Amino acid sequence: MIQFDFEYYRPQSAQEAVKLFQSLERDGKKPAYFSGGTEHLTLGRLNVIHTNAVIDIKDIPECRTLQFERHHLALGSALTLTEITENGGFPLLSKAAREVADHTARNKITLGGNICGQIFYREAVLPFLLTDSKVLTIGDEGEKRYLIHDVFDQQLRLNKGEILISLLIEERYLHQPFASIKVRQ
Structure with missing residues (x-):
């Protein structure tokens, strides 16, 4: 189980993802790109990574x-x-x-x-x-x-x-x- 809450975003284009990252970064959200998710799950469970916002790029x-x-x-x-x-x-x-x-x-x-x-x-x-x-x-x-x-x-x-x-x-x-x-x- 991941020990932190995060917002999930699914942009439709790479340009939209970049703009979203910049906006979330300005808001202090510590965004992270996500595609397969295996690393986020593994390191999130171990409290090695922490993010407030995940930007899913796997379907771009x-x-x-x-x-x-x-x-x-x-x-x-x-x-x-x-x-x-x-x-x-x-x-x-x-x-x-x-x-x-x-x-x-x-x-x-x-x-x-x-x-x-x-x-x-x-x-x-x-x-x-x-x-x-x-x-x-x-x-x-x-x-x-x-x-x-x-x-x-x-x-x-x-x-x-x-x-x-x-x-x-x-x-x-x-x-x-x-x-x-x-x-x-």
């Missing part, structure tokens, strides 16, 4: 992208790890995502949640780092594209209120040979 169309655009595969941050493994468009990512938690948890854990979370496991980010992928975000300054190496150092470093919209992988990297081995204790 921009965050649900799974398509090719300009020689890149765009994968939305709100796609679940199960959706990514079943799609198979990026086999290295599919293999890495299959190693995260169990199938039931992968139905809830999102790509963005795995990469942006406070929990130190970030298995899904390695394929993007290896393929020099791009990150598409939106914040108070509008949409931005970054090279993942410019914004990821042990965690994704975005500006306050900025949302990870999608990750872009060049088509030439999608079917390269690879090996993936996860070592467990």
